[in-house]
Amino acid sequence: MEAFIVSAAVVAVGEIGDKTQLLALLLAARFRRPVPILLGILVATLLNHSLAALLGEWIRTSVGPEVLRWALGISFLAIAAWALKPDELDLQPRDIGRYGAFAFTLVTFFLAEIGDKTQLATMALAARFDSLAAVVAGTTTGILIADAPAVLLAGKASLRIPFKTVRYVAAALFAALGIAALAGLRIA
Secondary structure (H helix, E strand, C coil): CHHHHHHHHHHHHHHCCCHHHHHHHHHHHHHCCHHHHHHHHHHHHHHHHHHHHHHHHHHHHHCCHHHHHHHHHHHHHHHHHHHCCCCCCCCCCCCCHHHHHHHHHHHHHHHHHCCCHHHHHHHHHHHHCCCHHHHHHHHHHHHHHHHHHHHHHCCCCHHHCCHHHHHHHHHHHHHHHHHHHHHCCCCC
16 A cells, blocks of 8 residues: 555656646647546556556566665656756647547557656656555556646646646655665655
């Protein structure tokens, strides 16, 4: 349960203002079909974060505990610094043609998530916790917590979210995880 809660909380906060949340907003405004867009985000995130978690689990089982502790601590601190930088989205949806909003969302969201801070956080969380399913379920839930309102409100509420404050909170959470890992502390 700890892995799920920590993963969901960290990724939910980290996703706010992220390029994939901006993509979710853009897709919702463009296609006005929230259900296929949310399903596309769900499937893309499950696939992407499962791969990231498998890599994180491999790292956890292949690297010694002391090296892993330092690698995790530094990784979380790097993600904290990255969270302070505002994301910009350069992806523009074109005519989706015969594939529909679901398939278009699935592909674009999966690709946009590659190398994203939430994907790297998933890998680091999977390296930290020994429950792969809980980490993937938590990070996927975190993505949906942040992106579902953006899709459902399609930009109306996004104007009121203080993204700068959210970036600082996300950076603080990632930094706390990094410091805890470097200090050898257990989370929760």
